[in-house]
Each structure stands twice: as C-alpha cells, then as structure tokens.
Amino acid sequence: MPHLRKQRGKLAGSTCRRSFPVYLLAYSAMSDTSATNPAAVTLPSAGIRGLVSYLIFLHFFFLLVGIKSSTSSSGLDQDLRNKVPGLRSYLQLLGMDLSYMFHLTHYDGLDNLQDTDHFVEAEIRQADGTTKTVVFGQGMFPGVRARRFERLAFVASYSAEIGNENNVSLLTQAIARRIMLEEGTRDLTIKLRRRLPQNLMLKIDTPEGKLAHSRSPDDPVYFPTIYEARAFMNEEGEVSVAQIKAAYDTAAPQGTTPQPGASPTGTAAPPNATPTGTAPAAVPSATKAGLLSGPSFPSVPVPTTLPTSTLPTATPSPTAVGTPTGGVK
C-alpha cells in the first residue's frame, strides 16, 4: 500500500509538531488493519460517532475503575466502584470484574509463596480397619479438567486461610458429599492440602540449599494440610462436617524448615476433636469450631451396607505435627 507508506512518512515527519497521543492514534489508524484508502473512506455520521464514542468511553472507564479498584484500596477507587450506578453489575455480568494481574506465580521473598497447587484428599476407613486414601479428581484428562478440581481445592483452601468459615464449610461439605456418593461411604476425613514446590534454585553449598537438594519432590514436607475435617452423612443423606484443623502452616520454599521427617502441617488435632458417634448430632462440642452444618441437603441414595456403627475413634493425622514456619497471604 504505497499511499499508506507515503502518508505515514508525512505523518512521521511532523511528529515533533504533534502531541504524542494524537500521533499514536493517527499512526495506528494508518495501519494495515484498514484495507481502504483513508483519503477516500467515509465515516459514519457525527451522531453515530458521538454515540459510539460515548459507549467506548463508558466501557473503558468502567473497565479501568474495575481494574484499579481490584488492585488498590484507595477511597476514590472503592467509592467509584461501589457508587457509580451499574458499574459493578456491568463488570460482574460480563466477567470483567478482575484486575488482570495474572502473575502466574507470586513469591514475596518472605516465605510467602502463592499460586501453588492444591488438592482434596479423603481418608476413608474401610471395614477391615485399613484406610483408603482418595485424591479427588486425580488422573483427569485433558488438563483443563484437572485444573477445575485444582481450582476448587484452591478456593476452599483460600477460604480456610482467610478465615471464611462459611465458604470453607460449605465447599468441604459439598466435596465430602460427592466423594461419599462416589466411594459409597458415610463418613470420611477430608483434607485440603497444598503442594509446595521444591526450591532447587538455592545454591547447594548453603545449608538451606543442601537440605532442599537432599529431599525428594514428594517429601511430606511439601504437602501441608490447610484444613481438615470429619464429614458424616446421616440416614436422611444430610452431610455435616466437623472441623479438626483449620490452622495451617507452610513449609518455607527455601527448604529451611521444618527438618526432614517433621511434618509441616501445624499443631496436632486434639484427640477429642474427632467425633466418635455415627451421626452429626453425636459430634462433641469439644471441637474448636464445633459442628459446621451447612444447608440441609435432600436425601441421596447411599449404599445400605455401610459400617455406620464402626466409626473410627479419633486418630491424629500423622502429618498433623510440626513447626509453624510462616504464612501465606
């Protein structure tokens, strides 16, 4: 398109006399996305241009306020977000109520590592006394399916971390209920666990680096439990969860603490924290958070051969001991 090049040349020659935004806009307009001669093309009427320009301005104003208010706590941003009519609903309905700060991984240098993988683990006591461990959603293909289970575990774990007991109890209750249906059981222990990555970037000649390099990526130290609860289903199919452990601790990414063999999952659950009865009503009030009953669920079919009268007594998780080493934002 020689005419475009010629015009761009003229435009470029006059850059010193033009303000930069004008130059940028005009230069972009001359780009090859337009397949027409700009000297000959027609514009829509002034009324249409005005209306469309107004809508474009409004759209990007809402979008920028949404982005800004998602990333800052300034009074102006928050007031704009909450008080401009329709702004919040517009962004939420269109799926644009986010900051777009996709950092993929976040580590602030103070043992606070975000964007780690999470998963839900269920321990089911079998009739023969053994324990079956189920990782919910394991072995999913394609990857986007596994990602959904990981995301669900993350949302529940994050709710536990920020102390949103309502969300964490509702989500663990829902997950536990589904696992019970799939596994044909009426009670289980559900754990929200995080998988910490191994920091092999540390130099091996430092104590921390030596420790990190000596470990396997599957070392239990890299699997802190963020939340743990016992879940029960009664005869009516209603599921209740009793929290065993909500405090969480995480191993330092550098591999400094805790020591190999020690569990990073925080304080042990008290032996009396796990109910010994067969129904939610039997859960003792000794649990720290008590019984976290969610909304009443309709009855669901459950196999009748469950060993409902042989619930295990309280057994502190073997990973439920260790030294708190830091926190995650």
Place this chain on the structure above:
Amino acid sequence: MSTIPTMNERGSDERAPDNRGYFATLFSRFGAGWNLFWFTPADPLPLGVMRIAVGLIAFYLVATFGLDLRRFLDPQIGLLRIETVQLVRTGMRISYLDYVTDAATLQIVHYAGLAILAAFVVGFLTRITSVLAWIVFLSYFHRAPMLTSIAEPVVAVLMMYLCLGPCGATLSLDARLRRRRNPQATAAMPTWGANVVLRLIQVHTVLIYFMMFCGKTQNNFAWWNGTAVWWLIAKPESALLNLRWMADAPYLVNLWTSAIMFFELAFPFLVWNRTARPLMLGLSVVMWTGIAVLTGLVPFALAMFVAGLSFVSADGWRKLCGRRG
C-alpha cells in the same frame, strides 16, 4: 456521512497559522485522531479468523465440562448444586444453568449449548449465534466461578467483542450461503463496525498485557530475582513437561523469567508500531507456547495469543494464507 480529511488537508492545516487556542487545537486534533483510530473502515477478515479461533477455545472449555457435567452440576447429586453455589459465589451472576432442575434437562441444555458454539465456529446465522454463544459461555462461567481459571475471563471478553461486529461476514457458512444464493455478491466490504470491534479487542488486549506486567512487578520477588520460571517448573501437577533439569541451569531460568517480563512490557507499546508488530506477534508465539508448557494453562495461552492476532491485518492474513483478494 463525512469524510476523513486527507493528509494533504491536514498537512496544510499544520502549516497554516493557527489562531485558535492551544486547547481548541488539541481537542480538534485529538478528535481527528480519535475518528481515524476508531472509525476507519476495516476489512472484517481478521474478525472471521478470530471468531473461529475463539469459538474453538470456548467450545473446548464447555465440551470438557461435559465430561464432568453431572459430577459438578447435577441438580440432585452434583458437587456444586445451586443451593451451595448461591451461598458461596458473590456479585451479580446470571446463568440459565441455575434454573435447570433435573439431570436430563441438564444434558439437553449442555448439548444445545455445544450446538450453538459449533454454529458460532462455522459461522452459521452468526449475528444470532454469536450472542447466544456468548450467553452460553458466560452461563458456565457464572454457574460455577470456583471452577474457572484465568482463561475464561479472556475468552468471555473476546466473545463479547465479536458479538458487536461482523465476525460472520467472512470465513463463514453465512458467507458461503450468501454467495450460493447470489453468485454476483461481492466479498465483504470494509466497515467501520469491524474496525471498532478490532480496536476494542486491541486496546483490551494491551491492557491485559500491561496489567500482567504490573502484577509481576508488584511486591513479587520471584519475578524480580529471576526465579519465577523455576517456581512454575517445580509445580509437577501443572507443568506440561518435566523441566526440572533447569535447576542446573539457573541462568537459563533467569533469562526465561526476564524474557517473559520484558515481552509483557514491550508488547503493549511496540505492537502498535507497524515495523515492530510482526516481531511482537512472532515472539508471542514463542512466549505463549513457553507459558503453556510451564503452567499447563493451555486455553489461557491460546486465548492470549488469539487476542494478539487482532493486530494482524486482512492483508497479513491473505499473505499468510498465500492468496490475494
């Protein structure tokens, strides 16, 4: 209808003594630039390409929901029954899936949604199916926000913009049927509507790139000290390839981390430059392939790459496809 002033007209305007005030001149020229930027008619071919690419990603995301549909969304035995979800999710979220009350209806609605998305991809009744496909996609997004990753918001935004423009004017069943009905019909003409949509996508895309860069610089030690790529490699459940051998090549990790940061900073600015644009788009292939391998976020990487394709002109697509006209 008015015409865009020619460069000669604007050039003489530049040379003429300007008796107007500074702000009057500024607003006048900014207005002219604004009109050129948003309202210069553009060939709808890039929108057709984007419709197919975005539609395929959306189809994939919704279709994979089908494999776990009852597990997650069954009104009776699903994990995320509406009674639970309504207590957890926040904000204004509307989904037709909220009103499904039995498993059979859920299956029917799911397959109907897939059919609409397929019609959008092939460009059948595109003016209608583009809006319906967007509603279908948003319904899954709003029904279970706790299952969505960072890909869905990007795809949702692209679908919204595509609804606004003539994305079915080319590379579509509609165009083929139109030509069959009327063999004399000419190819799709450039329209200002196509340009507005392309510009909306372009501006939103560079905004996302810029915010991604900001996210990496905001109190984020891993990106500053060059180890971020390692933290991604060390997530065995996420990474597509086992790259743990890179622990022995820390400079490579540092380089890769810095390259991602520089690319995300450079793209929003240099992609507007005609000379740098092919380089930026070429680098985006490498960069998003790498990020997909590192994070396993393939739909997200694809969506971001496709968003960047809004900068490829119609002529560019014709050259790439080796045909003219």
